[in-house]
Amino acid sequence: MSLITENTSTESGPMNKTFEDLPLQTSKHVSLIQGLPGFEHLHTFIIADIQDYAPFCVLKSADQPEISMLAINAKLLAICKDVIVPERELDILGIQKITEADQYIILKADPRTQEITANVKAPLVFNPKSGMGNQVVIDDPHLSMEYPLKHELS
């Protein structure tokens, strides 16, 4: 699936912006029952689409806005198709089938290579009705916490 292409535009526009200037839109509040690993004291987050840069979105703490990370809807990543989320995790969220859930994958950049990687091993899984979720571990040795996003690009 082709998600994004290199921006070769020379017109004024996004290339003249910094990331902090990008407007966010279509936000929703979610709650991580166990907190976010690494930031366990934070439970309430806002997921906001980045205007003009969908499907990328921002996961931002509602209580500590300086804690934020970029994410992508897992439904867009071929490697996340048909992953098996442990039944216990779905029970905790009150979800019958994984197809009912919203799933997001946290992204990070390697400071040395500037490569974007995706933690497909540990997606954020939410019940879209309650907004409650957790970061769960997928027990599949083929899934990595540093999956190069370029593998999903054409």
Add this chain to the structure above:
Amino acid sequence: MLILTRKSGESIRIGNNIIISILEGSTAQLKIGIDAPKSVAVYRNEIYEKIQEQNIAANASTAEIGNILLGLKKVNTPAIEEGR
């Protein structure tokens, strides 16, 4: 740290509602069963620590990754429209 010696088939109770059972054991590897309420998250510790590291690194690289995105241009993504 509390240290207990257990054999296969024996178990340990933590509090009122967590039971850790030794299912199979050898000197090299143990197979354990964990019976805990849904409110208690259970992880392999080394995996949990790795997720913590990844999330901290993701937070640290938010501006950097965003600036990488500024060099990219969105194309049609019909799947996301269906999924949202």
